[in-house]
Amino acid sequence: MLFANQASSGKKPGTPTIGTATAGAAQATVAFTAPTYTGKGGTVTYRATSSPSSITGTSTTSPITVTGLVNGTAYTFTVRAETTYGVNSDSSAASNSVTPSAPQIAIAHENSPYFGAYPWSSSGFGTKYADPASLPSDHGSSVSFQTSGANVSFGAVPSPYAFAYPFSAGFGTKYSDPATLPTGHVRGTAFSPSGADVAYAHTNSPRITAYPFSSGFGTKYADPATLPTDIGYAVAFSPSGADIAVGHASSPFISAYPWSSGFGTKYANPATLPTGTGQGIAFSPNGAQLALAHLTSPFISVYPWSSGFGTKYANPATLPTGSGTGVAFTPDSANIAISHITSPRISAYPWSSGFGTKYANPATLPTGNGQAVAFSNAGTEIAVGHNTSPFISTYPWSSGFGTKYADPATLPPNVVVGIDFS
Secondary structure, three states: OHHHHHHHHOOOOOOOEEEEEEEOOOEEEEEEEOOOOOOOOOOEEEEEEEEOOOOEEEEOOOOEEEEOOOOOOOEEEEEEEEEOOOOEOOOOOOOOOEOOOOOEEEEEEOOOOOEEEEEEEOOEEOOOOOOOOOOOOOOEEEEEEOOOOOEEEEEEOOOOOEEEEEEOOOEOOOOOOOOOOOOOOEEEEEEOOOOOEEEEEEOOOOOEEEEEEOOOEOOOOOOOOOOOOOOEEEEEEOOOOOEEEEEEOOOOOEEEEEEOOOEOOOOOOOOOOOOOOEEEEEEOOOOOEEEEEEOOOOOEEEEEEOOOEOOOOOOOOOOOOOOEEEEEEOOOOOEEEEEEOOOOOEEEEEEOOOEOOOOOOOOOOOOOOEEEEEEOOOOOEEEEEEOOOOOEEEEEEOOOEOOOOOOOOOOOOOOEEEEEEO
């Protein structure tokens, strides 16, 4: 039996398939797909290794967080499978290149200047950055940082609807408008994980518009063959960049498509549809779930995701108390948070193939209806945009809400409807 064990344990596991690396502050998360064959017996651990410097991180599941990186240095990563018998797989192909940087927080809001950004640290908000030189003439609606943090895009109510700026400890000169503009008010904005594409959900047909992005907007991609059925409110790319999903008004309230430098054939609708307008949307960072915050009870719907919708997960035992406006997962996919109207205005739950018991509400609640939610890239902070002063509330996060951070010295001037961390 000993010899049999030794023989079986000597078989090399298959090679993991590399996914998308995402930069944080002095760290990165590295997504991968486990091989079909992982050896016989023993426990399999996956190790991500950086280039340069061979800094490593391990996990038994995707993604892997690699800490101790140097802000401002570009890294790629490979992943291999390691068994308790000491038999390792070959290393995967290298990931995309990412550059960790000090974190920032950007917001979209009503009232001029409509867009804003602050340095962020474990101490909270730094001094607000100067406003961009070129502003919209009316409400900001959404915001997304490129994964690298090198660019930031905002959606807005007035034409040209889509705005993008270089970002390096502040706003650079606005990029030229896209040659073909979105056709109406932009409600949702998302960069692809690679940063090579950017998409906008908006009011008028085709309701979703996407562009290549490389130091500015490229030529608009063709519209999907099957359009979302009504006003687009939110958009998200999957962590692999292989899928894109849109939350919208009118049934089926969510539409998803394969993505490969353009829209593929729309996936079949989920068997159990969301119950109302999709207002916030997010893939889990491990790519295994797709969540939609929506207008009517249960206010949140989550589905397994694998190139299409699985059977809807059971609703949380304690529902959000009002219309869901935004949804976000922690970077390790272990928690989910929903911003919503009605006190407590933010609800958060452990997540592990379903909702756990709702976390206690923060001791200091947001002061008005929740409009947006985001976790920091490190997963150690959570921010909520809301409709009364101070318009944004941020908290430490560690399997629950910590004591609210001090408000920024310069408050947003009105309702915060979009938030993103770099």
